[in-house]
Amino acid sequence: MRFLILVVLNIGLLVSLNSCWPTSVSFIDKGSMPEDWHFFSLKTMENNAPNAPLSYSANLSEAIKDGVQNNTKLKINTIPNSGEVQIEGMITNYSVSPIALQAGDVAAKNRLTISTNFTIYIKVLNKEVEEMKLSSSRFFDFDSNSEFTSVEASLIEEINKQIVQDVINKLLSNW
Numbered sequence: 001m002r003f004l005i006l007v008v009l010n011i012g013l014l015v016s017l018n019s020c021w022p023t024s025v026s027f028i029d030k031g032s033m034p035e036d037w038h039f040f041s042l043k044t045m046e047n048n049a050p051n052a053p054l055s056y057s058a059n060l061s062e063a064i065k066d067g068v069q070n071n072t073k074l075k076i077n078t079i080p081n082s083g084e085v086q087i088e089g090m091i092t093n094y095s096v097s098p099i100a101l102q103a104g105d106v107a108a109k110n111r112l113t114i115s116t117n118f119t120i121y122i123k124v125l126n127k128e129v130e131e132m133k134l135s136s137s138r139f140f141d142f143d144s145n146s147e148f149t150s151v152e153a154s155l156i157e158e159i160n161k162q163i164v165q166d167v168i169n170k171l172l173s174n175w
Contacts, residue, residue, distance in 0.1 A: 032172040033073060036124060039083030040074045045091055045116070052094035052114075053152075060091065060116075060160055067164035072171060085171065089118040096148060099141065110148070112155045113139040116163055120170065136166040 042065055047057040064087065068074055077083035093115035098107030115137040122130040140155045142148075 034124070037074060037084045037122075039077035040068060040085035040087060041077045041080055041083045042068075043080065043086070043088045045089045047091045049091045049094035049114075051096075052091055053156075056094065056156065057091055059156070060089075060163065063160040063164050064089075064167055067161075067168060068171070071168050074171070084123050086121040086123070087118060087167070088121075089116055091116050093137070098144065107144045109141045110144050111139050111141050112148075112152070112159065113137065114156075114159050114163070118167060118170070120167075132170060134166060134170045136163050138162040138166075 042061055044061045045057040045064075047054075049056075065076055068087075069076055074083075074085060091114065093113060095113050097111050097113065098109075099111045100108040102108050116135070118134040118136070120132040120134065122132065124130070138159045140158050142151050142155060
């Protein structure tokens with residue numbers, strides 16, 4: 001008799017848990033953008049910063065493409081200037097400067113600063129093209145005893161993450 005009661009209780013517990021269990025889990029934000037946004041295109045970033053590495057504009061462009069695709073509902077459109085969202089950008093500053101000066105005007109730390117400007121065009125059916133502007137200036141500090149060329153790649157990677165997040169935040173919040 002006890003066995004039968006335990007079986008009935010376990011079945012009841014399973015049925016009640018099954019009715020409120022999530023059917024799918026997604027970490028991609030699909031609810032913060034208008035329903036009619038499906039595709040985006042990105043024009044390769046223009047590099048107007050004389051000190052930036054030659055490959056930096058292509059690297060940042062790829063980071064933005066990956067970040068938007070992986071963290072929003074938007075998918076890349078391979079046809080240039082098509083899709084509901086078009087992103088264009090320019091790298092305006094890439095500089096290393098000393099900070100945290102110590103006695104004798106010696107810097108304890110240096111700072112890599114990267115600045116960008118974006119124009120985001122939103123094409124919605126039966127409406128005029130909307131334009132959003134975004135300026136992002138991000139930096140990362142590093143020890144002045146480190147040689148810049150040895151830490152540059154990791155600094156760029158960290159700053160790119162921040163710039164990509166700025167673009168995503170703009171897409172999710174300002175429409």
